[in-house]
Amino acid sequence: MSRALVVYGSKRGGTAGLAHMVGAELQHLGWEVVVQDAAKPAELRGVDLVVIGGALYMNRWHKAARSFARRREPALRTIPVFLFSSGPLDESAAAGDTAAVPQVQEIARRLEARGHMTFGGRLAADAKGFAARSMARKYAGDYRDPAQVTGWVRQIVTELTPADAETVRARLPQQRVSDEDAAIRT
Numbered sequence: 001m002s003r004a005l006v007v008y009g010s011k012r013g014g015t016a017g018l019a020h021m022v023g024a025e026l027q028h029l030g031w032e033v034v035v036q037d038a039a040k041p042a043e044l045r046g047v048d049l050v051v052i053g054g055a056l057y058m059n060r061w062h063k064a065a066r067s068f069a070r071r072r073e074p075a076l077r078t079i080p081v082f083l084f085s086s087g088p089l090d091e092s093a094a095a096g097d098t099a100a101v102p103q104v105q106e107i108a109r110r111l112e113a114r115g116h117m118t119f120g121g122r123l124a125a126d127a128k129g130f131a132a133r134s135m136a137r138k139y140a141g142d143y144r145d146p147a148q149v150t151g152w153v154r155q156i157v158t159e160l161t162p163a164d165a166e167t168v169r170a171r172l173p174q175q176r177v178s179d180e181d182a183a184i185r186t
Contacts, residue, residue, distance in 0.1 A: 003046055004031045007038040008053040009062025014122030014144065015055040015086040021146055022051055022084070025153040038068035044075045049082070049160065055121070056087030059101045069107045076111045082156050083108055083116040089139035093120040096148060114159065117152045120144050 004026050008019035016037070023035035031049075036042065038052065054065030069076065085104055092098060098118035100108060108116055120143025 002031050002048045004033045004049040004051065005042055005044065005047045006033060006035040006051045006053070007042060007065070007068055008035075008055075009038045009065030009068070010053075010055050010086075011057070011062065012055070012122070012127065014142075015053050015062065017122070018084065018086050018119055018144055018149060019051070019053045021144075021149040022053070022153055025150050026157070029154070029157055031157075038062075038064040042068070042072070044072065044079065047079060049080050049156070050076060051082050051084065051156075053084040053086060054104070056085050056101060056118075059103070061085065061101070061104050061107070066103075066107065069111060073110060080160055081111050081113045083111075083113050084152075085116070085118045086144070087121040088118065089121050089141065089143055091120065091143060093118050093143065094145055094148065096152070115156070117148075119148060 004023070006019045006023045006026070008015050010016040010019070019035050023033040026033045026049075034042075038054075044050070052065055052069060054061035056062075083100070083104060085100060087093075088098065096117065099105075100116045100118065104116060107113070122142040122144055
């Protein structure tokens with residue numbers, strides 16, 4: 001059975017919800033899946049696919065998603081990686097052609113990510129914090145599209161080949177746990 005790790009950086013839960021949608025669709029398609037916060041230690045051995053999601057705040061990807069990508073870069077370069085961003089508080093992401101922000105483009109380049117998708121975000125009407133409350137007056141709502149998530153996950157799975165899994169299994173056991181990840185576990 002193929003294994004996937006879906007990690008996310010989420011401040012208000014919307015991106016976490018998208019990550020769980022991605023995980024649920026992968027499970028539906030027969031994958032073994034772990035979905036977790038990007039700030040927690042993650043085991044990459046035996047993983048055939050990694051999906052990293054980050055909430056966008058002022059055109060910056062969530063710190064936990066950025067940190068995960070940086071900490072685990074050597075290992076992630078040996079595994080098929082896909083990225084997603086969550087953020088637009090309108091219907092603009094529904095078409096599926098919203099470009100990644102420059103910061104995410106650079107992360108994608110460094111990881112040799114195979115793709116990126118921007119999904120609509122979510123903001124509760126009673127959001128806490130000055131900036132969030134101000135935005136909520138005009139943009140509160142849930143703009144995440146489960147059908148878009150499902151379609152994207154199916155596209156990912158069809159792009160992966162049996163050779164991808166063999167390449168990952170051949171390379172990853174040689175990877176060592178980074179000092180930072182070892183420190184997090186203790």
